Amino acid sequence: MEQIETIATSQSKEQWLNALMDEFALPLTKLAYTYTSDWGKAQEIVQDVFVTCYNQYAKRASIQSYKAWIYRITINRAKDFKKTAWYKRIFLVDRWLEEKPATVQIEKHVIERDRDLLLSEAILALPEKYRNVIILYYYEQFSVKDIAGILNISENTVKTQLKRGRDKLKIILEEVL
Amino acid sequence: MEEQLKNIREKMDATVFQAASFNKQAVHQKIKRRRSWLPSVVAILFLVIVAGYVAVGLTNEQSADYKSFANDLDGVYLENFDYGSFMFSDGQLTVRSPQWISGKSVEEDKVLRDAHYENVVVKAQDDFYYIYDGETLIFTFQKIAPRMLVDQNGIQYTTIIYLGDKYTLTVKNTSAVEVQTAEIYMKTSELEETILSDDLQFSIPRQAHHNKVTLTLTVHTTTGESYTLPESVILEGAYEDTYTFTLTGDSLEKLQLKD
Secondary structure, eight states: OHHHHHHHTOSSHHHHHHHHHHHHHHHHHHHHHHHHSOHHHHHHHHHHHHHHHHHTGGGGGGOSOHHHHHHHHHHHHHHHHHHSHHHHHHHHHHHHHHHTTHHHHHHHHHHHSOHHHHHHHHHHTSOHHHHHHHIIIIISOOOHHHHHHHHTOOHHHHHHHHHHHHHHHHHHHHHHO | OHHHHHTHHHHHHHTTTTTOOOOHHHHHHHHHHHHHHGGGHHHHHHHHHIIIIIOTTSOOGGGTTOOOOGGGGTTOEEEETTTEEEEEETTEEEEEOOSSOOOOOOOGGGSOOOEEESSEEEEEETTEEEEEETTEEEEEEEEEETTEEEETTSOEEEOSSOSSSEEEEEEEEOSSSOEEEEEEEEEOSSOEEEEEESSSEEEEEOOSOOSEEEEEEEEEETTSOEEEOSSOEEEESOOOSEEEEEEEOSSGGGOEEEO
């Protein structure tokens, strides 16, 4: 809360940007990573997000929730990234490989790693729409209303996707545990 | 499941998000780069019009560091948040209006409208790209940075991937040493590679991202001697398409590489 106030009361464009980065850089990079599976690309997306924010400085007074606003920009940017040929060339094959033999991969993990990792990777392996709401709700602790605003969907859709996401996770985990 | 998800933050931070980091300095650098670029928009627009339509064959001294090739745009997604995007794919071009309303004031007549072209041909000359649908010229872009183009309206578009996967480094030999062949040992945070050349022109692979490139030159003389220059050349950013260095010195051990 204190950091959000620092952002709102920043005296200069640079201070404002630095305060935004102090508060959001790392969580946004993690969020972008859920799309890219590549830390370099995730950083690049978030860097572009902050450049966009910097250019929006004059409109900061109209921002009601910095967190919802900047998460929305990041998600849109990450979605755009997924449309790039680079992503399609490099990542779709990997992602396909991850999704197809999910059981096999996760079984390996059960032996090699612990349950936290299994659950975390299962979340990342969820289809985008379920993964988004699970991350935003449980990891970022946004309200259903905020998530609806960020993803531009109805609150009922958020609730439905949360339930289906949990159900899918449960199925994955039951299969391997 | 609900219970397990309640403290998922700690679990994910300790596992899949463990490697998370962020380079804030890179944001400042990007802003600085854009800021320094902005005042030249008018000049570039002027050059686009003049060089593009009036004197196509004229060499553009101002942007000589960039070179366009027709296949640079294969599979490229160009975007301007406020004006829209271009997706080049398999001889087709999809143009989309902006997908996100930033609230910034825009020049409405320059905002892209949804369109799809199926018979797209890209022609490249100097640092320009000419986009044809069949035989009709539909868009013109000028390359102003390895991941940045400006269209015929002066609107800047960026892409995540580099336009062109190599850049050229030329060494002009003004030294007293007769160089027969040379090699450059290239090192980035991601790779190490040795590149050979018999004309002192090196084609350096441009990786998806590397901010610092260290290049060490070894020359082989016509008399059979070899010498590795003790001082490496460091390229911060490696953003240009062409680099030229000069080799000086009156003997093998005194060779120096200067930019």
